[in-house]
Amino acid sequence: MERRGLTQAIIGAKCPQCRKGKLFPVSIFSFRKITEVNHYCDNCGANFQPEPDFFYGAMYISYAFSVALVITTFVAVGVLFTDPELWMYITPVIILNLLLFPAMIRYSKVLYLYLVGKLKYEEPKS
Template sequence: MKPLDSSTLALLDLRCPRCHQGPLFSYPAYKLTKYAMMPERCPVCSVAYEPEPGFYWGAMFVSYAFSVAWFAIGGVAAYYLLGNPAVWVYVLLVTVLVLLTAPATLRYSRAIMLYLFGGIKYDPNLRQLATAPPQPSRSKSHAHL
């Protein structure tokens, strides 16, 4: 996977904050039983994705901000597109909107938490990990016998 120079693009693509190459999540978001699973370390640069135990508890606050944003967007959209409907329509619309975006909200909340508060800085020198050709193994082989 080609590394991205921009940390913003790497965050949006849910890649490792250190090398901008490794994926932050083990499975795609549409696998609803596994969408929150993260590898323990980056498969490319081996940086730990959980800097300390309980690190992602702080992602709840980021997730809350996303939910408030969806609440505001849903409320404004209902008001202007549906002509100020009954309260139950607002509640139903916002509930459906928040539930449909829950996998993405969780993933981006964790990614933002890791990028902003994880203490991991981008290292452009790790670019060679993806572009360097594999080195021949120096293990002892009995093929020449």
């Protein structure tokens, strides 16, 4: 049997319990149903939404992603340019937030489910 590592499962947005089923019904590159999460794992049947509005807590992780992006962008602009103007800080932050929005939303939910969800990995039986 193939064993999938934790990092590989998180990056692939797979089920925390079996690490094979998909967490999201559509691709990360699709802007349709960008915030929708499957209710159950299509492989092992694990419940991804143990309570109503479970993923509201993922907003804190998404906020942390946005803050890290802003700080990183500000530092990069400050290092790369001599005496940058205000628009040189704001423009990259807006563009990067728009481009990375789907990934930040999805991975905040993935990390929240892995950290707070009560699903634990079960080794496949051979």
